[in-house]
């Protein structure tokens with residue numbers, strides 16, 4: 338919070354209108370414009386963005402929605418919240434994203450949608466996902482929570498599917514504390530989303546004698562949160578550049594290292610790393626060693642099929658099972674200097690004796 342967040346929040350407090358309002362519109366409009374989408378709808382989180390997208394597409398009880406096994410559990414929980422069943426599939430080892438072969442094999446007569454996740458900002462195989470989904474008449478809701486400002490072949494992730502869902506929780510490139518924005522190019526979906534996040538009201542009224550055309554909920558992003566978001570946007574370019582630089586230094590410094598592989602991003606095609614990830618032998622020992630030396634990492638999520646609500650055997654998930662044990666996010670904070678990144682790289686090389 339080093340920009341004009343405080344002043345912008347004070348402006349909202351002074352205006353005495355803290356609810357979803359003109360500052361929210363300004364923020365969501367900027368987000369949509371940044372990713373070249375026609376419409377943006379502010380909501381409370383990335384999770385509610387996925388949930389509301391699925392509801393807007395008519396998905397609910399009795400339906401199946403395909404979700405990759407390697408993702409933050411929010412993706413599957415958002416599907417569960419609609420009453421539909423999340424169908425977990427294995428992922429691709431090179432991209433960490435859903436395997437299109439596994440996706441095709443998982444499609445049944447009940448499948449209504451696929452939620453590809455762009456893990457760490459790396460694009461899922463959108464060309465093939467869209468091809469199969471068009472053939473099979475399936476909706477695509479992109480979980481772009483980790484992919485704000487990342488592109489695939491020059492086009493922004495989040496704008497390939499019927500909707501794209503961004504999260505602005507605190508560990509993302511910009512934050513509103515909690516919050517999310519859904520982008521879409523479809524005006525009908527946009528109108529439905531506006532109603533869904535605001536108790537089914539097509540027109541905002543007094544909260545008294547309003548017309549509610551359909552069932553909706555309260556998932557509004559407030560002016561207060563949006564003010565923080567507008568302040569954060571001032572630092573967007575610097576932060577994106579910082580992460581690209583951090584990625585390049587890790588890649589260069591650890592190119593010859595044994596035991597660890599910093600996973601590549603297609604930066605030439607516009608992919609923007611959100612965090613730097615790697616596959617590491619003796620991952621947990623490395624994590625502990627780095628922590629002891631003051632460098633905090635994050636081990637990857639446990640595959641969803643190993644979590645109680647979605648428990649299944651490992652047999653259908655060889656790749657995600659391996660990634661769950663080996664994948665790690667290296668320190669990627671914006672405050673890091675080039676020297677910090679080189680220091681962490683040297684610690685890693687020391688750990689592996691290279």
Ligand SMILES: Cc1ncc(COP(=O)(O)O)c(C=O)c1O
Nearest residue numbers: 382383384409411412482504506
């Ligand atoms: C891949 C992925 N999906 C969904 C979410 C959910 O977003 P939120 O925490 O804003 O609900 C997150 C991040 O938190 C995420 O990383």
